[in-house]
Amino acid sequence: MSFEALKRDSDKRWLDLTTGTKPWIRVSSVMCCGTSLESEEIVSVIANYIEKNKMLINIDTVGCHGICYAGPIIDILYKGQPRIFWGNVTKDNVVKILDSYIKKGEVLTDNLLGSLGERSIDGIKKIDDLPGINLQNRIALRNSGNIAFNDIFQYIANGGFEGLHKAVTKMSSDEVISEVKNSGLRGRGGAAFPTGLKWSFMSNSKGVKYILCNCEEGDPGAYNDKGILESDPYTLIEGMAIAGYATKSTNGYVFIRHGHDGPIERTKEAINQAYENGLLGKNIFGSDFSFDIEVSLTGDSYVAGEETALMESIEGKSARPRSRPPFPAAYGVWGKPSTINNVKSLAYVSEIIRNGSEWFKSIGTESSSGTAIVCLSGDILNPGMYEVEMGISIKDVVEKIGGGIPNGRKLKMLQTGGPLGGVLGPDSLKVKIDFDEMAKAGAILGSGGIIIVDDRTCAVDLTKSLVAFCQYESCGKCFPCRLGMTHLLEIVEKISKGKGNLNDLDLMNKIGKNMQAGSLCGHGQLGYNPISSALKHFQSDFESCMDGNCPTGSCNERQIVFPENTRPSSWQTIKEN
Amino acid sequence: MSALKNINNEYILDILENQDHTTVTILSSLLSVQDGIGFLPKNAIKVVADFVNVTTNDVWGVASYYLNFRFDPPGKHTIEICWGPSCHVNGASKLQSSVLEKFKLKNQGDTSDGKFTLKFNTCLGACPQAPMISINHKLSGKMNSLKLLKMLDKLK
Numbered sequence: 245m246s247f248e249a250l251k252r253d254s255d256k257r258w259l260d261l262t263t264g265t266k267p268w269i270r271v272s273s274v275m276c277c278g279t280s281l282e283s284e285e286i287v288s289v290i291a292n293y294i295e296k297n298k299m300l301i302n303i304d305t306v307g308c309h310g311i312c313y314a315g316p317i318i319d320i321l322y323k324g325q326p327r328i329f330w331g332n333v334t335k336d337n338v339v340k341i342l343d344s345y346i347k348k349g350e351v352l353t354d355n356l357l358g359s360l361g362e363r364s365i366d367g368i369k370k371i372d373d374l375p376g377i378n379l380q381n382r383i384a385l386r387n388s389g390n391i392a393f394n395d396i397f398q399y400i401a402n403g404g405f406e407g408l409h410k411a412v413t414k415m416s417s418d419e420v421i422s423e424v425k426n427s428g429l430r431g432r433g434g435a436a437f438p439t440g441l442k443w444s445f446m447s448n449s450k451g452v453k454y455i456l457c458n459c460e461e462g463d464p465g466a467y468n469d470k471g472i473l474e475s476d477p478y479t480l481i482e483g484m485a486i487a488g489y490a491t492k493s494t495n496g497y498v499f500i501r502h503g504h505d506g507p508i509e510r511t512k513e514a515i516n517q518a519y520e521n522g523l524l525g526k527n528i529f530g531s532d533f534s535f536d537i538e539v540s541l542t543g544d545s546y547v548a549g550e551e552t553a554l555m556e557s558i559e560g561k562s563a564r565p566r567s568r569p570p571f572p573a574a575y576g577v578w579g580k581p582s583t584i585n586n587v588k589s590l591a592y593v594s595e596i597i598r599n600g601s602e603w604f605k606s607i608g609t610e611s612s613s614g615t616a617i618v619c620l621s622g623d624i625l626n627p628g629m630y631e632v633e634m635g636i637s638i639k640d641v642v643e644k645i646g647g648g649i650p651n652g653r654k655l656k657m658l659q660t661g662g663p664l665g666g667v668l669g670p671d672s673l674k675v676k677i678d679f680d681e682m683a684k685a686g687a688i689l690g691s692g693g694i695i696i697v698d699d700r701t702c703a704v705d706l707t708k709s710l711v712a713f714c715q716y717e718s719c720g721k722c723f724p725c726r727l728g729m730t731h732l733l734e735i736v737e738k739i740s741k742g743k744g745n746l747n748d749l750d751l752m753n754k755i756g757k758n759m760q761a762g763s764l765c766g767h768g769q770l771g772y773n774p775i776s777s778a779l780k781h782f783q784s785d786f787e788s789c790m791d792g793n794c795p796t797g798s799c800n801e802r803q804i805v806f807p808e809n810t811r812p813s814s815w816q817t818i819k820e821n
Numbered sequence: 822m823s824a825l826k827n828i829n830n831e832y833i834l835d836i837l838e839n840q841d842h843t844t845v846t847i848l849s850s851l852l853s854v855q856d857g858i859g860f861l862p863k864n865a866i867k868v869v870a871d872f873v874n875v876t877t878n879d880v881w882g883v884a885s886y887y888l889n890f891r892f893d894p895p896g897k898h899t900i901e902i903c904w905g906p907s908c909h910v911n912g913a914s915k916l917q918s919s920v921l922e923k924f925k926l927k928n929q930g931d932t933s934d935g936k937f938t939l940k941f942n943t944c945l946g947a948c949p950q951a952p953m954i955s956i957n958h959k960l961s962g963k964m965n966s967l968k969l970l971k972m973l974d975k976l977k
Binding site: 275276312313461462463464465466467470502503504505538539540541542543544545546557558559560561562563564619620621622623627628629659663693695697701706709710712713716717719801802803804805806807808 | 842843844846847848849850851852873882883886887888889890903904905906907908909910911912913914915917918921928929940941943944946947948949950951958960
């Protein structure tokens with residue numbers, strides 16, 4: 245089928261769904277809110293309800309609305325009325341909601357979130373007024389919560405694959421690269437490297453070349469990559485195919501951690517549907533461009549998210565970084581030229597090609613165009629995944645979107661960009677969400693995770709949990725990192741137990757410098773960051789703890805039991821065997 | 822339980838030949854075996870090595886690197902408690918100590934009756950609902966000790 249015919253068919257299906265006589269129920273279900281709060285059960289309760297009442301109803305499972313605090317969410321579109329949303333739905337109250345709305349036309353006000361649509365209904369507020377909705381500008385998440393994660397026609401009806409079609413049929417590879425360069429898109433995985441420039445480094449050699457999409461996402465506090473894959477895997481597939489066309493690549497790997505079943509299953513299904521409709525595979529849109537995508541799974545290893553360790557893992561080996569050069573663009577996975585992009589970076593690409601780079605550049609700030617997908621967690625009233633324009637202040641994100649700190653507590657620390665990103669104090673609230681502005685303030689935006697910590701936590705306590713994470717996840721290849729992290733953890737633990745002294749601070753600094761100089765990848769190079777940044781803002785906490793007076797008492801209250809096994813794992817069992 | 826330690830080679834080979842991975846590697850093969858059997862039996866190392874055409878040393882290297890692999894049968898139920906920073910500030914250590922006490926364990930591991938395996942996870946990937954736990958790979962959030970101990974009591 246030609247793309248035009250596919251598009252016509254998709255539009256017709258969408259029109260039936262949105263304006264037909266049947267009610268359309270959408271249940272939001274993703275790993276971070278849905279599954280954990282039983283929304284799969286809600287779907288089956290609704291299915292039973294439909295069958296019992298012999299009703300003609302369309303029901304779809306959709307992705308994330310971003311407002312995790314309200315999950316699970318269902319909404320109904322019926323009889324030309326605006327979409328009406330209910331939050332914190334359970335398997336016990338869902339039938340009541342359906343009964344009153346579909347049978348009697350009454351909107352149940354318990355758990356009501358609001359309505360979405362141009363018209364409003366008397367007495368029902370608009371969902372746009374909810375915290376976290378009105379300040380968002382959703383580009384990468386544009387379809388999230390609106391389309392079924394498993395229906396490619398709904399994606400196509402909403403402009404899907406138009407970017408790929410335009411690239412393949414109307415643009416040359418170089419034109420696609422310059423369009424992405426001009427858009428100012430920078431990598432959303434952590435390093436913020438310009439995406440178009442990265443693509444242009446790809447070797448011109450003929451033969452097999454790879455686009456690798458990194459969804460390892462081991463950073464505690466970040467869940468936006470998995471959120472995209474669960475909500476709208478098609479946007480990633482389209483972005484990868486465009487990247488493939490631009491770099492003249494032949495194959496793509498989506499790299500996900502084993503055990504994250506939601507993202508894995510949904511991505512696999514989306515890939516299959518793309519093949520069925522000729523949007524992947526041989527001679528896409530009748531051109532000579534062919535591209536294949538498969539899912540590659542890794543085991544439990546944080547360092548597997550590092551670009552060269554990722555390639556080792558795809559090859560089935562231990563995820564330990566390689567030394568560079570050679571760089572991946574010349575010698576990557578299986579020794580072939582490879583380009584590695586984060587899920588979020590690729591999720592923007594189709595819209596950039598479809599709407600043009602000037603459109604994307606007009607959003608955000610001069611040095612960081614577009615949006616950032618921030619994940620709020622920790623001591624925050626409205627935790628969630630929010631897509632905001634670059635340039636918004638951290639204060640607005642925490643207070644206006646996140647709703648501030650609950651229970652009248654005070655903000656003490658912010659932890660951004662993953663455990664290696666470091667700890668910030670309340671004075672950082674004025675900093676803008678922007679790659680360069682944040683770097684100037686000594687922080688990284690990284691993967692977009694922001695953990696908010698209130699005044700019940702001692703800086704030593706938080707640092708201990710970050711250092712423990714980094715120690716546990718060191719791959720062990722470079723000894724400055726392997727031994728250094730262990731030594732740092734010992735010292736921080738000693739301080740938290742009231743036994744440290746000021747000499748320890750010098751010692752930690754020395755170890756940190758050695759790690760930075762002697763480690764192959766960012767894990768060791770930045771491994772001292774949690775401590776140095778905490779010391780910069782909260783040295784007094786460290787000094788009080790050394791005297792045995794933890795300022796908040798949390799060092800004593802929260803005794804983390806660190807897992808004993810390190811790499812190589814289960815050593816004892818192996819010996820016994 | 823110990824009877825499970827020897828799974829015959831044909832059974833393992835069958836798993837390897839039918840694995841749900843497009844690119845077959847040491848890692849994909851080990852993941853398939855563990856998914857199919859619940860752990861890596863000792864003889865699986867040799868079977869995987871022959872299947873992928875590498876040495877047993879290569880396979881041991883990968884099997885001992887990724888922390889999700891285990892070499893003896895797990896308990897009937899696997900309980901994971903996340904101790905990442907978001908969960909930590911929301912009280913993960915209390916969950917750890919109450920489950921450790923209930924299971925009479927000092928650290929992660931298996932209960933002596935083989936009923937439970939306790940694991941501490943660095944991030945279960947659902948931070949907005951911290952503190953997170955998972956029971957048999959099903960996530961539950963906003964957890965507290967009382968709720969968790971009740972959930973454990975319900976497991977047969």
